[in-house]
Amino acid sequence: MFYLETKKIICPFCGSEMNVQPSKDYVYHICECSTCGHYVQKVYPTNAMDNLKDETASFLFYAGNEAFHEKFDGYMSFMGDKSYYDNHYAQHHSVRYISEEEIRAFYPHTFAERISKILLGFATLAGFWGNAINLTKNELISAMFIKRIGKNGEQMNEEQMHQQIAAVTEYLKRNDYATFGFGNTDVRITLLAEGWKRIDDLQRSDDNNKKVFVSMAFNPGTDATREAIRAGIVEAGYSPEFIDEIIHNHQIVPEMLRLIRESRFLILDITDPNYGAYYEAGYALGLGKEVIISCSKEVFTKDYTAKEVSPYAKYLKPHFDVAQKQTLVWDDHNDLTKKLSEWIKAIIG
């Protein structure tokens, strides 16, 4: 696809000035908004999300913000005709088709859900306790699901938006969830202990949360094990998350920690030694999450005292004493899938 020169227009969702690059056929353009991130939408007539502007602004902020997804690991949201996407963009891994349903489903439906999503967003941006974050006013509006558009489609004025911001920030302050320092152009937010606690509680007790984080060594030799684990998780009714399928740069530790925080429980396969995997499991245990440990029988029963391997035993031998937990020992990959599914149903439900 060829692109023409960059132009500046106003983002239809958040109102920031942004750069756009039209495609040569002038049907769609790539938008680069500082609040919404990168997205693709129709040049004219205006895009399909016209009646969902506020919802789309918040969705894009969370989906496309570079702080959530490092620049080259994030994706571009495509909003428009599915057939055009299939013909022009589907082959690009970094461009994702976003449907109206996905945007509607993302938007919080209750007050409690809205507060949770705001806190979760702040936690992700902060990364760790004590780290303050700075958001522009426009970013804050998207992050806190503030309405820019009124009931009858009219643009809210400054005063109306300010009232909404004040209401939400007051609630968060009164509950000791966060503090806000408003400057001329941006706001400095610090998440407090109560805020972090609420996030932990939410993630631990959420029965609808089906995400399972899988910690293991990823290499061509472990592909079959990965697939067996995936099958076992799916069979038990959960949704597996493999870090390398979600983010392609393993250095993004905050992103990884976020995925673990948002998961219901974690599976650690220790057949192939991997220190990162132990670290991930330790983090999950620290958050009070369940960790299921698995290991192949071959490795589990291997004798590491033999002369040729004993000097390396401390590197090769799995650490069976992880939090004194019982280990799921599997014979082969079919056995792993079957046992894992049974264990998940018995331990998690």
Ligand SMILES: [Zn+2]
């Ligand atoms: Zn925008």
